[in-house]
Amino acid sequence: MTRDVRDQARRRLAALPNDATASWAPARCLEQDAALVGRLLTAAAGQQGGGAVDITVDDVGAALHLFEDMRHQLDRLESQVVIEARRRSMDWRQIAERQGLNSSQAASQRYQRLMTRLEEIRQGVR
Secondary structure, eight states: OOHHHHHHHHHHHHTSOOOGGGOOHHHHHHHHHHHHHHHHHHHHHHHHTTOSOOOOHHHHHHHHHHHHHHHHHHHHHHHHHHHHHHHTTOOHHHHHHHHTOSOHHHHHHHHHHHHHHHHHHHHTOO
16 A cells, blocks of 8 residues: 555545544543654654663563554454444455555454464453
8 A cells, every 4th residue: 555545545534523422432442542652753863862861671661562452452352343343344355454454354264363463362362
């Protein structure tokens, strides 16, 4: 997917109404965790440039702990968007195209893997 296509997608979604009372929990959690990781990396870059912030190994370790949950939230978001696409009559070929996949079969298999991972997490297998 080219940068122009991604930028166009961002502009299109940014144009949707923003209802602060309707924040969807997985998206909000992902947004907050990504911002925290960004703060760590910004502080670390400042430290390398002689900044006053002291980043410790424990700080970096705390950031690493967030990634498993962020992946889980991304999986939940992606599966919900695919469900919404199917609900709105998009076929697997159209979904594959928008995900940058080569075939409808690849999109369907990706969705099945997502659902399997989410179910394993729900059951405590992962």
